[in-house]
Amino acid sequence: MPHRNREGLMPSPAILDRLGDSLHEGVMLFSASGVLVYANPAATSLCQGCSQDPDSGLALEALLPRDAMPQARADGRWSGHLSFGKDSILLVHVYFCPDEDGWFLVLLQDLREVRAYEQDLLRRHAELNVRLTAAQAKLLQAEKLASIGQLAAGVAHEINNPIGYVHSNLGSLQEYLHSLFALIDAYERALRSPDPRAMLAEIDQTRSRLDIDFIARDLPQLMTESREGIERVTRIVKDLKDFSRSERDESWKLVDLHAGLESTLNIIWNELKYHATLEKDYGELPPVECLPSELNQVFMNMLINAGQAIGERGTIRLSTGHAGDEVWVEIADSGPGIPLDVVQRIFDPFFTTKPVGKGTGLGLSISYGIVAKHHGRIDVDSQPGRGAKFRIVLPVRQPRAA
Template sequence: MKTSNEMSMRPEVVHGGDIDLSGATAVLDSLPVAVIVLESDGTPCFANGPARRLAGVIHSDVEQGLLGLIAASPMAADPDGPKDCEDRFDCATEEGRTLGVVRQWRVAGEYGHVSVTLRPARNEEREDRAGALEGKSASEQQSLIHAEKLATVGQLAAGMAHEINNPICYVQSNLGTLRDYLNKLFGILELSDQLVRDGEMTPQQRLEALDMRKQAADYQMIAEDLPALLEESREGVERIRQIVQNLRDFSRLDPTESFRLFDVHRAIETTLDIVRSLGGGRIRFATYFQQLPLIECNPTELNQVLMNILVNATQAVDADGAIEIHTEASGDHVTLRISDNGSGMDAATQQRIFEPFFTTKEVGKGTGLGLSISYGIIQKHGGRIEVDSVVGQGTTFIITLPLRQANHTAEANT
C-alpha cells in the first residue's frame, strides 16, 4: 500500500471519455504551478506533480485532496458565467484546519475542457494592501516580486496545458504512423532475406517478388513521407521544449543576475511565445520591428515588464482583439510601444495604475503589483514608462530605455 507522500509525488493520468493527456504528463509535471484538468462531469482526470503535492497537504488520500481543492467550483455554480475566472477558496484539511488557495479556472480547447491552476493564498491577499511594500527589506520585496511572477505564471499555466497538448497530439499521431511504416519496411527486409537465401529462384524472379511486396507496402510513398514525418515530430518536440523553457526562464528567481547586452526583440518574441496561449486564437498579435542595437539591461527583469503589460492587454481586449508591438531606436535610447484595442482607461485610472496594489479588477483577480513592479524595473534601468489610453479605444504603453547603463559594464550576449 502506498503512503500519501508516495502518491503525491507521482503525477497520474486517468483515461476518461473526454480527454487523454498521457503524452503531456512529463511536460506538465515540470511546470512550477499546480494544474488539474477536469472531465466533463467535473471530476479530475489529470493532476501534475505540484497539484498532487498540494492535495497531499489537504488529505492523506491524495484523490480526496484533489476533490477538496476543486470543490465549490464557480463554473459549476454558474454555467453561464465567464469562461475564465479566479476565486479564493478556503479548503478544509483532514485535521480541521483550512488552507487558503487562489484558483484560476479556464475553459479551452476544441471540446471546452476545464482546467484549474492553484497556488496557496498569500497573507498579503487577506490584509489591507495600502503601504504593503513600505518598511520591507530588500529580500522581502524580492519575494513579493517573485510571488507576482508566479501569480502571472498561474494565469498562463492553464493555457499552456492546452498549448502543449497540440504538438503532443500530432507527435503521438506521427508515432502511430511511423510504427505502421516500420512494420511494412521490416516485412520488406524479411522478404529480402528469404529471397537471398532461396537458391532455386532466378535473379529476375527475386526482383519481381521484391517489387510486388514494395508496391503492396506502398514503399515509394513511405520513402517520400518518412523524412517529413520525422521533421514535423522534431519540430513539435522542440515547440514543447521551448514553451517549458520560456516558462522556467520567466518564473525563476535570480536576484544576482547582472546587466548585460541583450536583444530586445528576443525578449519580446520569448514573451509572446508564452502570452499567445491566453488569447485562445481570439487575439491578433503583430510586431513591427525596426533594427535595434543591443541594449544593456537585466533580461529577466525586462521579460517581466513585457509579460505584465502583455497579460494586462490580453485581458483588456474582446473577441476581435489586436495587440501590436512597435520598436524603434533614436539616439542613445530605444522605444517600445505596446498597443491594444481594448476597453481603455479614464484619466483618473491612468494616474493611479503604477501605484502598488492598485487594481481595477475584481477581488481575487489581480494583485495590483504588476505595473508597480514594472515601473520600478524601468526606473532602475534609467528609462521611462508612460501610458496613453482612451476609454473604448484602447491603451498604449510607451517604454523608453537607454542603450547603456551609467554604472554597469556589460558583455554582449545575443
C-alpha cells in the same frame, strides 16, 4: 526670563532641576553679562576639560570664541564647536533671549555621541535597505509565479499540442518500421532464392501491399514535424525557466530585446491567439544592458493586460525603436481605453479594475518599479474608446556611478 504659561504660573525650580538632570545634552543659562546662572549635570560633565569649573561661576566669555556673544546678540543665535583636551569636541548652540536684561541659553552636545548616533542611523538605514531589497525580490518572484500560475492551462496546452502529434507520429513511425523490415525480409529471401524472378515479383507485391512509396514520401515529413514539436516544447520549457529565474541568479548583461519579446510571446501566446491579432513592427535595436528576466516580466504584464483589455476580438500592435541613447518598446491595444481617473492610479500597488481572480493588482506596479530600476520610464497614452498605448523607454547602457 522664561515665559510664563497661560495661567501665569511657572514650574518650580525643583521641576526644572529634575528636567535638566534627565537630559543627555548639556544645558547652561547665563545672564546678559555672561555669568553662569544654571548648569545641569550633563553640562558640568561636558565642560570638565575647560579651564574653569562650571560650579565655581564659569563666565560665558571664557567658554566661547570672541565673536560668539556679539553674534548671538545680533542674530539671536550662534553655533560652533569647542575643543577641550585631546578628544573632547563639543557641538555648541547659543541662543540669546532679549527678555528684560537678557539671557543666554547654551546647549552642548558631545560630537562623539552625535557621530555614534549618526552611525547607528546609517547602520539601521542599511539594514532596512537590505530588508526592503529582499522583500522586493520576494514580491517580484511571487508575482512571476502567480503569472505562470494564471497561464498554467495555456502553457500546458501549448506543450500538450506538440507532444500530442509527436506521440501520434511515433505510432505511425512504428508501423512504417514494421513495413520496412518486412520489405527487407523479402529482399533477403530474394537473394537466397533459386528463382530470383519469382522473388522479384513477390517484392513488388510486398512494396504495393505495404504502400512503401507513400512511406518514403511521408517519413521525412513525419520526422520534420516531430523534430519541430520537440523543439517547440524545448523552447517553451527554456522560456519558462528563464522567465521564472530569481533576480539573485541574474546579472546585468547586454541582450537582444526582440529575443526577450519573442520568448515572452512564446509563453503567453495561448492566452492571446484566440481573441487577438498580433501585429509586429520591429525596428533596429542595439544590445541593451538590462536584467533580462525582469524585463520579460514587464513585457508579459503589458501583453496580458492588452489582451484582457481587448475582450472578444481585437488587435495588439507590438513595435520597437531606437532614438539616441534610448530604445523603446510600445504595446498598443484596440480595447476600450482607460478612463482619465483610472490612468492616474494604474501604477498604484494592488489597484486593479479586473474581476476577482483575474489579477493581483501588482502587475503594473511591479513593472513600473522594474523599469525605474533600469533608469527608464513608462509613458501611457489612452483615450476612452480609442485603446491604450504603453511605451517602455530604456537607456541602452545603464548610467555608471561617479
